Amino acid sequence: MAIVISKEKQAGNLLTDVQKLSGVDISSCLQCKKCSNGCAVSGMTTTHPSDIIRMLQLNVGDKIFDSDLVWMCASCETCYERCPMKINMAEVLDALRVISVQKNASKQKGNVPLFNRSFLRTVKMFGRTYDIGMIAAYKLGSASLLQDTDKFPMMLAKGKIALTPSFHADKKYTNRIFGRKPDNTQSKNS
Amino acid sequence: MKYAYYPGCSAESTARDQYMSVNEVAKALNIELIEIKGWTCCGSTPAHQTNKNMSIALPAANLLMAKKTGLDMVVFCAACYNRMKVANHEIQNNPAIRKEIADTLGEDYDGSVKVLHFVEVLVKEIGIKKLKSAFTHTLDGLKVASYYGCLLVRPKGVTQFDDPENPTLMDKLITIMGGEMIDWPHKVECCGGGFALTRTDIVVDLSNSILGMAEASGAQCMAVACPMCQINLDMRQSDIHKAKGKDYNLPVVYITQLLGLCLGIEPKKLGMDKCVVSPKPIIELVKMA
Numbered sequence A: 001m002a003i004v005i006s007k008e009k010q011a012g013n014l015l016t017d018v019q020k021l022s023g024v025d026i027s028s029c030l031q032c033k034k035c036s037n038g039c040a041v042s043g044m045t046t047t048h049p050s051d052i053i054r055m056l057q058l059n060v061g062d063k064i065f066d067s068d069l070v071w072m073c074a075s076c077e078t079c080y081e082r083c084p085m086k087i088n089m090a091e092v093l094d095a096l097r098v099i100s101v102q103k104n105a106s107k108q109k110g111n112v113p114l115f116n117r118s119f120l121r122t123v124k125m126f127g128r129t130y131d132i133g134m135i136a137a138y139k140l141g142s143a144s145l146l147q148d149t150d151k152f153p154m155m156l157a158k159g160k161i162a163l164t165p166s167f168h169a170d171k172k173y174t175n176r177i178f179g180r181k182p183d184n185t186q187s188k189n190s
Numbered sequence B: 001m002k003y004a005y006y007p008g009c010s011a012e013s014t015a016r017d018q019y020m021s022v023n024e025v026a027k028a029l030n031i032e033l034i035e036i037k038g039w040t041c042c043g044s045t046p047a048h049q050t051n052k053n054m055s056i057a058l059p060a061a062n063l064l065m066a067k068k069t070g071l072d073m074v075v076f077c078a079a080c081y082n083r084m085k086v087a088n089h090e091i092q093n094n095p096a097i098r099k100e101i102a103d104t105l106g107e108d109y110d111g112s113v114k115v116l117h118f119v120e121v122l123v124k125e126i127g128i129k130k131l132k133s134a135f136t137h138t139l140d141g142l143k144v145a146s147y148y149g150c151l152l153v154r155p156k157g158v159t160q161f162d163d164p165e166n167p168t169l170m171d172k173l174i175t176i177m178g179g180e181m182i183d184w185p186h187k188v189e190c191c192g193g194g195f196a197l198t199r200t201d202i203v204v205d206l207s208n209s210i211l212g213m214a215e216a217s218g219a220q221c222m223a224v225a226c227p228m229c230q231i232n233l234d235m236r237q238s239d240i241h242k243a244k245g246k247d248y249n250l251p252v253v254y255i256t257q258l259l260g261l262c263l264g265i266e267p268k269k270l271g272m273d274k275c276v277v278s279p280k281p282i283i284e285l286v287k288m289a
Helices: A015-024 A034-038 A047-055 A063-064 A078-084 A089-102 A112-126 A130-140 A149-157 A172-179 B016-028 B044-048 B052-067 B078-093 B094-104 B117-127 B128-136 B169-176 B200-216 B227-235 B237-244 B255-262 B278-283
Strands: B002-004 B033-035 B074-075 B116-117 B143-147 B221-224 B252-254
Touching: A015 A047, A015 A063, A015 A089, A034 A047, A047 A089, A063 A089, A063 B117, A078 B033, A089 A112, A089 B033, A089 B169, A112 A172, A112 B044, A112 B117, A130 B117, A149 B044, A149 B052, A172 B221, B016 B033, B016 B252, B016 B255, B033 B128, B044 B052, B044 B237, B052 B074, B052 B094, B052 B169, B074 B078, B074 B117, B074 B278, B078 B094, B078 B227, B116 B117, B117 B128, B117 B169, B117 B255, B128 B169, B143 B169, B143 B200, B169 B255, B200 B227, B200 B237, B221 B255, B252 B255, B255 B278
Parallel strands: B002 B033, B002 B074, B074 B116, B143 B221, B221 B252
Antiparallel strands: none
16 A cells, blocks of 8 residues: 655654554554455555554554554454564554554544443442443444344343343452542653 | 452452352362452552552552461463562562562551462463363363463563463363364454453454454354453453454353363352353253263
């Protein structure tokens, strides 16, 4: 794919931030494209894993958040498994997602950040996930109310969805984890 | 044999059948699974996409609970398994992260709890030979495609489950159950996992390719060891029909459900009535050994 490099001065240094968050040395990539060839979603995305690395190497800045792969990556880790340079691509994409949410730079279909927030909110409340609470929050926020409604009666009948949340979790640790101010800047190498 | 058991959140909802079948099989084989009291969510994909500290602290909290029991931890959900392994790996190899997690949890955890998938307990700890002698029933030549997905096998350096490109642990189980394991190329392809709600289109696409390959390889059913793979491959067959016009009608069951059948356990006790695509053809095929 063609990579466009803007001449505008970028605020901050994305490359440094991603390297710090992921602990990955982006310069070690050889562009062999083994990651892109094995990528599970490569048939559906216009950006592939090796493009993401190239864009970081060229320091294209916030334009990278327009890449569909950032939120279409399924975190299957085939790229990392097969990389001859042991680049942890999954960590690189996680870092990009964290920064993208911080910068409010994601405009993608499906709204994964909303799902993540809905999911983690139930963990914060109950110590475990609560599907109905999570699904309701996600559906209300993403206006996808009708999606999958045909499946709920069947799932309820089969006992595949719990009506009430679990109250058996010991929230001693989760209270500490969620009470703590999120700190996304820690580094693997610090 | 005694283990600290971490069922994971899906055991209480979408994967109740997995929970039931693991418990039944363990009981039949005299494996004592002691549920970790007060276990909490591992954070799964939403945590590692949101905050690194949280993504390690959540599984570490459970590992810390397991450590206090003095037992090895057994997990069935592939996502929980993967997150536990990642937490151990990070804490063992990075003193800065270990310290940070200790600050978050208020207690130090050294990354030392051994984490095993239930399939590993069966094959690596009990062993194929001993297991085989416990079966009262046989799959009688049933053609089974074993599907491992992503999180059990990748990254190999972290999970140490099996070969990351061609794992065979479940195939070994299928063979001793009298089934015919299918040699097929999509064992470790991705089903779309965590996109179950957000990007159903991706799940439909990826699961379609996996089911298509299983069918083309002659499989009569698929055996899985992950709750997300199970629900995607089973429940989405109707969506695949709508989107792609393909009608697989291929039962997708947990490996523990097949094991349960071969141990002579009633299908209902294994939660087999909870499958969306009816596993009746499999149940009818199983007979006394």
